[in-house]
Amino acid sequence: MRKLFLSDEILMSVEKSARYIGNEVNSIKKDPKEVDLRFCMCFPDVYEIGMSHLGIQILYEMMNRREDVYCERVYSPWPDLHKIMKEKNIPLFALETQEPIKNFDMLGITLQYEMCYTNILQVLDLSQIPLLTKDRSNDDPIIIGGGPCVYNPEPIAPFFDILYIGEGETSYDALFDLYISERNKADYNRQDFLRKASQIPGLYVPSLYEVTYKEDGTIDTFLPIYEDVPKTVKRQVVVDMNTSAYPTKPIVPFVQATQDRAVLEIQRGCIRGCRFCQAGMIYRPNRERSYEVLKDYAKEILASTGHDEISLSSLSSSDYTQLPELVNFLIDDCCKDGVNISLPSLRIDAFSLDVMSKVQDIKKSSVTFAPEAGSQRMRNVINKGLTVEDILGGAQKAFIGGWNKVKLYFMLGLPSETEEDMKAIPELANEIAALYYETVPKEQRNGKCQITMSTSFFVPKPFTPFQWARMYEKDEYLHRAKIVNDTMKEQLNHKSLRYQWHHADVTVLEGIFARGDRKVADVILYAYEHGQYFDAWGEFFDMQNWIDAFDACGVDMDFYIMRERDIDEVFPWDFIDCGVTKKFLQREWLRSKEEVVTKNCKDQCNGCGCAEFDCGICLR
Amino acid sequence: MKIRLRFSKFGTMKYIGHLDMLRYFQKAFRRAKVPMKYSEGFNPHPIMSFASPLGVGVTSEGEYMDIETKVDVDLDAMISDLNKEMVEGTNVLSAKVLDDHTKKAMAAVSCAKYVVFLKKNSQVLSEVDLEKATREFYDNQNEIVVLKKTKKGEKEVDIKPYIFMFEGTRFQNASFLKDLCVDIKDEEFCCNDDDPVFLLQVSTGSNDNIKPELVMKAFYEYLQLEEEAVIAIHRVELYQGEKNQFESLGV
Numbered sequence: 001m002r003k004l005f006l007s008d009e010i011l012m013s014v015e016k017s018a019r020y021i022g023n024e025v026n027s028i029k030k031d032p033k034e035v036d037l038r039f040c041m042c043f044p045d046v047y048e049i050g051m052s053h054l055g056i057q058i059l060y061e062m063m064n065r066r067e068d069v070y071c072e073r074v075y076s077p078w079p080d081l082h083k084i085m086k087e088k089n090i091p092l093f094a095l096e097t098q099e100p101i102k103n104f105d106m107l108g109i110t111l112q113y114e115m116c117y118t119n120i121l122q123v124l125d126l127s128q129i130p131l132l133t134k135d136r137s138n139d140d141p142i143i144i145g146g147g148p149c150v151y152n153p154e155p156i157a158p159f160f161d162i163l164y165i166g167e168g169e170t171s172y173d174a175l176f177d178l179y180i181s182e183r184n185k186a187d188y189n190r191q192d193f194l195r196k197a198s199q200i201p202g203l204y205v206p207s208l209y210e211v212t213y214k215e216d217g218t219i220d221t222f223l224p225i226y227e228d229v230p231k232t233v234k235r236q237v238v239v240d241m242n243t244s245a246y247p248t249k250p251i252v253p254f255v256q257a258t259q260d261r262a263v264l265e266i267q268r269g270c271i272r273g274c275r276f277c278q279a280g281m282i283y284r285p286n287r288e289r290s291y292e293v294l295k296d297y298a299k300e301i302l303a304s305t306g307h308d309e310i311s312l313s314s315l316s317s318s319d320y321t322q323l324p325e326l327v328n329f330l331i332d333d334c335c336k337d338g339v340n341i342s343l344p345s346l347r348i349d350a351f352s353l354d355v356m357s358k359v360q361d362i363k364k365s366s367v368t369f370a371p372e373a374g375s376q377r378m379r380n381v382i383n384k385g386l387t388v389e390d391i392l393g394g395a396q397k398a399f400i401g402g403w404n405k406v407k408l409y410f411m412l413g414l415p416s417e418t419e420e421d422m423k424a425i426p427e428l429a430n431e432i433a434a435l436y437y438e439t440v441p442k443e444q445r446n447g448k449c450q451i452t453m454s455t456s457f458f459v460p461k462p463f464t465p466f467q468w469a470r471m472y473e474k475d476e477y478l479h480r481a482k483i484v485n486d487t488m489k490e491q492l493n494h495k496s497l498r499y500q501w502h503h504a505d506v507t508v509l510e511g512i513f514a515r516g517d518r519k520v521a522d523v524i525l526y527a528y529e530h531g532q533y534f535d536a537w538g539e540f541f542d543m544q545n546w547i548d549a550f551d552a553c554g555v556d557m558d559f560y561i562m563r564e565r566d567i568d569e570v571f572p573w574d575f576i577d578c579g580v581t582k583k584f585l586q587r588e589w590l591r592s593k594e595e596v597v598t599k600n601c602k603d604q605c606n607g608c609g610c611a612e613f614d615c616g617i618c619l620r
Numbered sequence: 621m622k623i624r625l626r627f628s629k630f631g632t633m634k635y636i637g638h639l640d641m642l643r644y645f646q647k648a649f650r651r652a653k654v655p656m657k658y659s660e661g662f663n664p665h666p667i668m669s670f671a672s673p674l675g676v677g678v679t680s681e682g683e684y685m686d687i688e689t690k691v692d693v694d695l696d697a698m699i700s701d702l703n704k705e706m707v708e709g710t711n712v713l714s715a716k717v718l719d720d721h722t723k724k725a726m727a728a729v730s731c732a733k734y735v736v737f738l739k740k741n742s743q744v745l746s747e748v749d750l751e752k753a754t755r756e757f758y759d760n761q762n763e764i765v766v767l768k769k770t771k772k773g774e775k776e777v778d779i780k781p782y783i784f785m786f787e788g789t790r791f792q793n794a795s796f797l798k799d800l801c802v803d804i805k806d807e808e809f810c811c812n813d814d815d816p817v818f819l820l821q822v823s824t825g826s827n828d829n830i831k832p833e834l835v836m837k838a839f840y841e842y843l844q845l846e847e848e849a850v851i852a853i854h855r856v857e858l859y860q861g862e863k864n865q866f867e868s869l870g871v
Contacts, residue, residue: 001631002708008852012677017635023707025647252647254636260643306647306705308665337650338664361662 005098006081006090014081018254019047022095025252026304028064028071032097036068036180038104040094040141043075043112044119045536050075051251052259054313055110055147059168062245069176072096072104076119077126079534085126092126101127105179106142108164111149111156114513115506115536120145120159121528131525133161133207138190142179150204151282152462154572155513155520157206161194164202165576166236167268169244171202198229202236205229209575211518217559219517219570232577235282239615241268241289248300252307261309261342262301264294266326270315271601271617273608275383275592276372276414278461279315281580284608286601287616291322291329298334310334311342318347319602327355335359348394353401363446366405367398373414374424380595381416383465383588388428395432399439404449406432412480412501413458415469415592422480426488426497429453433493452498453488455481457507461514462573463580465588468565471511477504505543509535512560517572520560522553581609621689622718623698624725626870628681628801629674633709638673644710645685652701657688671725671858671869672732672824675831680855681801682733684725684869686718713801714870725869728860731784732824734832735797737852738816744845745816750788754818757842758786766838779838782823782830784863786839791815800856821866824858 004011004021011017032038041060043050050056056073063071072094077085085092091100101107107127109120121131124143130136133143145153146164153163164171175197182193198205208229212220224231238244246265253260269286270279298310310330317323330341341359346352348367356365371386373379379386395406410425429451436449457477460469481501488497512520527549534540550557565571567586574582584607591598598606601617611618629641636644646666649656658664671684695715702712722728738745757764763778791797792813822830832853840847859866 004632008677011635016637017676018637018640021632021635023632023709025644025651025705025707254640254644256640256643303651306650308646308650337656338658338666340663359662364662 003098005093005100010081010084010090014084015078016047016255019075019078020081020095021254022073022098024254025306026249027073027096027251028060029096030064030070032070032099035070037070037106037176037183039063039069039071039106039108040101040104041071041073042107042109042123043073044109044116044123045076045534046078047075047253048255048257051253051255051257053110053112054247054263054265055112055168057247057250058245059108059172060251061247061249062169063172063176065245066173066176068180070096074101074107074123076122076534079540082122082126082533091128092123101141102129104141105183106144108144108146109160111145111147113536114149114510115541117156117513117524118528118533118535120156121525122533124159125528131528132158134158136161136190138188140190142190142193148278148282151278151576151578152515152571152573153204153206154211154518155516155524157518158521158525160206161190162197163204163206164236165204165233166202167238168236169238170236171200174200175203195226195229198224201234204233204576211572217556219572219574222570222572222575232575234577235579237285237579237613237615238268238287239613241287242293246297248297249304250301252305259311260307261311262298262305262307263311263313264298264301265289265313266294266317266320266323267314269616271319272316272385273383273588273598273600273606274372275381275465275588276411276458276460278464281463281585281608282578283315284579284601284610285613285616285618286319288321291326294326295329295333298330302334302339308338309340309342311344314345316347317343317345318349318352324351331355331358348398350397353394353397353403357401362402365403366407366450366452367395367403368407368409369394370409371428372409372411373417373421374410374426374428375421377595378414378417378421378424380597381592382411382414383592383597385597385600388431391428392432392435396435396439399436399449402446404436404440404446406449406451408432408451408453410453410455411458412455412484413472413477413507415466417480419483422483423487425453425455425484426491426499429488429497430491430493433491433496436496437493448496450498451493451496452500453484454500454502455484456502457504459507459511459514462571463576463578463585465585465592467515467571467585468567468569468589470564471508471561473561474504474508477507503538506535506541508557508561509543509546512557515571516560519553519555523549523555526553579608579610579613584608621692622720622722623687623689623693623695623715624718624722624870625685625687625699625715626713627683627685628679628711628713629683629709630679630681631709633707634677634679637676638670641674642668642670648702648705649687651705652698654687654698654702655690655693657690669724669726671729674855675853678853678855681713682855682857682870684729684858686725716870723860725858727826729825729858729869730823730861731821731859731863731866733785733856733859734820734822735800735854735856736818736820736832736836737854738848739851742815742848744840744848746814748816748843748845750790750816753843754786754788754839757839758783761842764835764838764842766834766841768834779830779834782828783820783835784823784866785819785821786835787819788816788839789818791817794819800854821859 144162145160150163194205214220267288269283271286460466656666667688764780767774768777858869
């Protein structure tokens with residue numbers, strides 16, 4: 001019988017102990033003695049969140065296809081267990097073999113959002129691995145980071161031995177081969193291994209680079225300390241989505257994951273080029289997975305998991321070429337015996353409304369638009385190609401089809417935003433409500449319509465045209481939300497409108513981490529050592545602790561938030577060759593100032609630089 | 621076809637909560653291609669219900685679930701298909717077809733039998749004559765009053781009418797352990813020859829649900845001994861019917 005690492009006494013004293021026992025359906029069992037390399041994959045948040053992430057399942061599948069590698073998993077222990085492990089000095093362990101991670105060869109941590117940064121340190125600390133790369137010895141695992149946050153890895157650079165820039169499918173084999181051959185040598189030396197690893201495409205070894213700063217605090221030089229270490233690190237891209245690894249037997253958790261369903265990744269990248277959107281830039285070019293392959297995957301995944309729901313994953317499902325065929329296949333062939341289909345991020349038109357009416361209860365569901373900005377001027381600035389006609393036309397079709405709930409997503413704090421732009425948000429919502437009362441005769445109405453606006457505060461991200469933009473202090477964000485709220489109350493149909501806005505504290509911190517440099521790492525370390533972790537969770541986030549940490553480390557928050565960057569400023573992430581060139585981003589930044597829109601990749605190539613990857617939409 | 625399944629839950633699966641078990645079985649039925657009958661509507665769910673939720677940390681070899689299939693199935697083939705889709709720690713043990721008039725297990729269940737083990741190396745009861753003490757506690761007392769938590773706070777309740785059997789003995793003399801399906805030697809509560817072990821039968825179901833922990837607490841209080849923190853509980857069987865005429869829910 002399987003033995004667990006934690007005692008029965010501990011497991012019975014913590015919440016949801018099933019998070020820590022492993023043994024889930026489709027989890028991989030291997031004899032660790034039979035492999036050459038033990039890898040532990042970590043999502044630094046609680047189990048239910050981490051288990052919902054497709055990327056880890058892809059890499060878990062891919063790595064475990066190698067007979068000489070055993071990839072296991074670990075997630076952040078919830079604070080109740082964290083405290084017990086610290087108190088009793090219990091090391092963090094992997095779910096599959098229930099063995100301490102400190103005995104593994106490698107620990108890979110995926111970085112999906114900035115607010116998990118303190119949890120990186122939590123995982124290292126509980127694993128009893130030194131927090132800083134410079135303090136690690138030959139016997140410590142190699143700590144590797146990956147995911148979208150590594151497009152500016154500098155605020156966390158000192159915590160990692162390697163940061164993998166790009167899609168994981170391409171370079172892990174080379175890294176594993178190198179490690180296995182180096183580790184078997186009698187004179188294995190961690191530093192020599194890392195230096196060799198830095199020559200594998202996509203791998204950034206932060207300890208091999210030195211940064212110097214100008215007097216104003218911006219970067220002067222960013223250079224490798226040895227000649228054989230590359231000056232730039234090239235983002236890794238999967239060229240053929242039809243042959244790359246995909247988990248057709250994904251793990252089925254016991255504890256209900258946030259996303260408890262089968263997932264079909266239909267494409268990577270997006271053709272749209274919205275100027276605020278990092279995903280729209282860093283996953284270029286748009287690459288579709290073929291309809292034939294997806295059909296097989298859907299059947300296999302449903303059969304191997306027993307999931308009762310299947311969902312499509314992509315940045316913009318409506319842009320997938322064969323979407324009608326795929327959706328009809330799912331409805332006709334998969335959606336029987338109680339299997340549901342969930343369709344995220346669809347553009348609202350006749351086709352999507354027809355599909356939605358087949359798979360959802362119209363009375364309970366809502367239609368969703370993401371105009372991101374209220375005024376057409378602002379939508380031109382951000383290059384969101386959605387017009388007021390698109391929105392009203394879609395909403396009218398939905399109202400005729402029987403829907404009476406509409407959700408609208410916006411951002412506040414976008415570059416050049418004026419009070420008119422803010423007021424345009426509730427005005428647009430009011431217009432939609434008015435349209436409902438015009439369109440649907442009184443006797444056919446199912447009560448009032450319900451138009452819900454949500455705003456988040458805009459955070460400029462690296463490798464976007466808005467990477468030069470300034471941010472604002474907390475009070476300014478709240479002031480803007482108040483303008484929206486007050487204007488909503490003045491609207492004729494205000495009783496049909498609802499408004500929700502996000503917390504502003506987290507926005508400010510997220511902004512600092514997103515575009516921070518190595519100096520910010522001291523602050524993160526200080527904050528963790530003074531009790532901050534699980535910052536992505538409202539109940540554990542404490543802004544005062546962070547303000548104290550910045551003060552204690554002598555790091556000025558305003559330097560990162562309040563400054564619009566000079567067009568030629570050297571950014572901490574400039575050493576990454578992302579495919580999308582800085583020249584293209586500069587051009588897009590200037591065009592946004594002129595309120596000029598740029599066409600999507602299907603209509604016209606705009607020369608962003610990603611054509612050199614020679615795949616996907618760029619071949620058309 | 622209406623079917624009642626009996627299954628076991630042991631090892632690491634004892635940490636899986638009731639709702640997670642429900643989802644686990646729903647998915648296992650789909651993987652095993654059992655032609656379940658589904659409810660109507662936009663979110664159809666398979667028709668299935670457990671007899672009695674099992675607490676987290678409790679193992680069992682007497683779990684029951686009623687299901688309904690769209691078409692008639694071969695029970696032995698279904699059991700074998702299901703067990704291929706189960707992870708270590710859950711096993712479908714048997715199944716029987718129910719006629720249309722059979723009360724649902726959830727409504728019928730009235731009593732449960734448990735074995736209670738103490739944690740390894742427990743000393744508190746080492747000097748106690750268990751056979752005698754349990755007899756005195758259960759047979760000689762007219763009422764067994766405990767403080768029970770309710771929605772409004774705590775209140776005194778006499779639980780004696782809801783306890784149908786309470787025996788204590790030493791491991792080496794516990795003949796009832798020989799009949800258990802689950803190999804208790806594998807479990808963490810594995811006992812030495814002279815460690816205490818208890819057999820209980822208590823009221824179970826939507827009314828008057830008595831947990832074995834509550835009886836043990838009353839027992840320690842009766843002996844004026846300090847209660848031990850960790851005990852392991854194993855559910856042996858579920859019954860329907862009235863006192864003195866209990867019959868197994870299963871096959």
